[in-house]
Amino acid sequence: MQLASPSAHAPPRLLLAACLHFAIASAPAAAQLETTAGASIFSEDGGPLSMTVIVPEVAADVQITSGFAVNAGWTADIVSGASVAVVDQPALTVDAISTASVSDVRHVVGGGVTLSDGQNTLAANYRYGFENDYRSHAFDVSARTELYDRNTAFEITYARSFDEICDVPEASEPALQPRMPNSDGCFDDADEDRVTRDLALHTFQAAWTQNWTAILSTQLTATALLLDGFQANPYRAVRIGRTAAQEYHPENRARYAVGLAGRLWIAPLSGAVQPALRVYRDTWDIRSLSAELAYEQTLFAGLRLRARGRYYTQNGAAFYSDDYVLAPVGSYFTGDRELSPMSSWLVGGQLSFNPESDDQGEVLGFLSSLQLLVKGDLLKSSFPHFHYDRAPVPNDLALVGSVGIIASF
Amino acid sequence: MRALLLLCAALLLGAGCATVRPEEKEFLADPAMSFTSGGMASRHEQHVLDNREGSSGAGTARGGGCGCN
Numbered sequence: 001m002q003l004a005s006p007s008a009h010a011p012p013r014l015l016l017a018a019c020l021h022f023a024i025a026s027a028p029a030a031a032q033l034e035t036t037a038g039a040s041i042f043s044e045d046g047g048p049l050s051m052t053v054i055v056p057e058v059a060a061d062v063q064i065t066s067g068f069a070v071n072a073g074w075t076a077d078i079v080s081g082a083s084v085a086v087v088d089q090p091a092l093t094v095d096a097i098s099t100a101s102v103s104d105v106r107h108v109v110g111g112g113v114t115l116s117d118g119q120n121t122l123a124a125n126y127r128y129g130f131e132n133d134y135r136s137h138a139f140d141v142s143a144r145t146e147l148y149d150r151n152t153a154f155e156i157t158y159a160r161s162f163d164e165i166c167d168v169p170e171a172s173e174p175a176l177q178p179r180m181p182n183s184d185g186c187f188d189d190a191d192e193d194r195v196t197r198d199l200a201l202h203t204f205q206a207a208w209t210q211n212w213t214a215i216l217s218t219q220l221t222a223t224a225l226l227l228d229g230f231q232a233n234p235y236r237a238v239r240i241g242r243t244a245a246q247e248y249h250p251e252n253r254a255r256y257a258v259g260l261a262g263r264l265w266i267a268p269l270s271g272a273v274q275p276a277l278r279v280y281r282d283t284w285d286i287r288s289l290s291a292e293l294a295y296e297q298t299l300f301a302g303l304r305l306r307a308r309g310r311y312y313t314q315n316g317a318a319f320y321s322d323d324y325v326l327a328p329v330g331s332y333f334t335g336d337r338e339l340s341p342m343s344s345w346l347v348g349g350q351l352s353f354n355p356e357s358d359d360q361g362e363v364l365g366f367l368s369s370l371q372l373l374v375k376g377d378l379l380k381s382s383f384p385h386f387h388y389d390r391a392p393v394p395n396d397l398a399l400v401g402s403v404g405i406i407a408s409f
Numbered sequence: 410m411r412a413l414l415l416l417c418a419a420l421l422l423g424a425g426c427a428t429v430r431p432e433e434k435e436f437l438a439d440p441a442m443s444f445t446s447g448g449m450a451s452r453h454e455q456h457v458l459d460n461r462e463g464s465s466g467a468g469t470a471r472g473g474g475c476g477c478n
Contacts, residue, residue: 149430261444296440338461379461
């Protein structure tokens with residue numbers, strides 16, 4: 001038997017001490033329950049391609065004491081539509097694009113705990129996502145502190161995800177790998193026509209929020225995301241010669257992003273201008289820039305309107321080609337239009353309503369607060385260097401709509 | 410790189426000087442000044458963008474406390 005050295009106990013002791021600190025510092029308080037329920041819809045349509053995703057979500061957050069809260073939730077992606085089966089299959093017109101029907105439901109359940117002493121917060125969460133052809137276990141931990149009269153906030157987050165993707169058995173070389181026709185037999189050990197591939201994700205994020213004056217606040221965020229494992233779409237094939245093969249992506253990818261957002265109060269209008277800028281680069285050589293401008297204002301008695309516009313542009317991945325038969329690029333090949341040079345415009349609006357509380361501090365006689373929210377966005381994308389043979393991308397316009405309600409008891 | 414680190418250090422040190430007193434935070438406490446307005450709907454939209462663009466990351470984090478009381 002090997003005895004652990006005293007230093008091996010240091011991290012658990014530190015963690016225990018931190019938990020005790022928050023537990024002792026938190027004053028008993030009446031438990032407060034916040035429930036969230038809502039749904040979003042994503043709809044994209046054009047030619048023979050269509051995709052509709054309905055996303056219901058319910059969540060509950062219980063503040064047990066002033067320094068200790070737990071949360072739990074469920075969400076789902078209900079997907080239906082028709083996606084491209086073979087990219088660059090002969091298709092001179094949009095209607096000739098070869099498609100495969102898509103129908104799946106992804107469930108995500110999870111929960112977490114939050115410890116806080118008012119100025120410092122520790123949080124940990126776990127989520128399990130599953131669908132016919134994909135499974136994911138994800139953990140995240142975050143620490144946050146507020147300094148200088150709470151005008152400065154720092155937050156660091158680490159997230160780890162263990163994903164499994166269903167696929168067909170590996171061929172002797174990528175050019176011979178067929179695409180997976182459907183999800184039948186996935187995660188069934190007895191089915192020899194299906195295998196499971198792994199994907200590991202590490203996410204590191206740091207954020208600095210700063211109040212500079214009574215009307216100006218900024219937030220600087222930096223993210224590093226490291227992926228190791230299977231990152232292709234097993235259903236998608238690319239024509240690379242006489243035959244088509246399942247797309248073949250590198251197994252490693254490091255993605256880096258830095259964002260700067262601001263909030264500037266416009267006193268004469270009693271509203272706030274909200275600009276944001278983000279730059280991105282990854283080891284597949286994609287570089288992107290997104291710029292956003294929003295304006296939010298209270299119209300009257302708890303009714304708020306937010307309008308926004310966003311522009312996004314990126315170059316293509318180092319191994320992207322619009323035609324791998326005539327212009328192959330290295331040993332990898334992809335049919336993912338989001339790895340081609342592209343740009344997009346997004347315009348949208350959001351209405352939220354917080355009814356004012358009565359003299360007893362209650363809303364509708366039994367709630368401590370209530371928020372209703374309606375949101376809609378239109379996303380128009382442009383893929384000038386992506387074609388299905390010679391047919392342009394037909395489904396380049398998407399609508400995203402959401403409704404939600406948050407009630408606190 | 411060294412210049413960037415020096416700039417970040419200067420900004421961090423400057424942050425301590427840029428103190429807004431609690432009684433001056435009326436506008437900072439307005440929901441329009443929050444970095445996380447939209448909640449669930451914003452998360453769903455970010456999920457869409459992550460799947461419809463070749464990049465992701467550097468999303469919003471929770472803002473600083475109001476400290477108005």
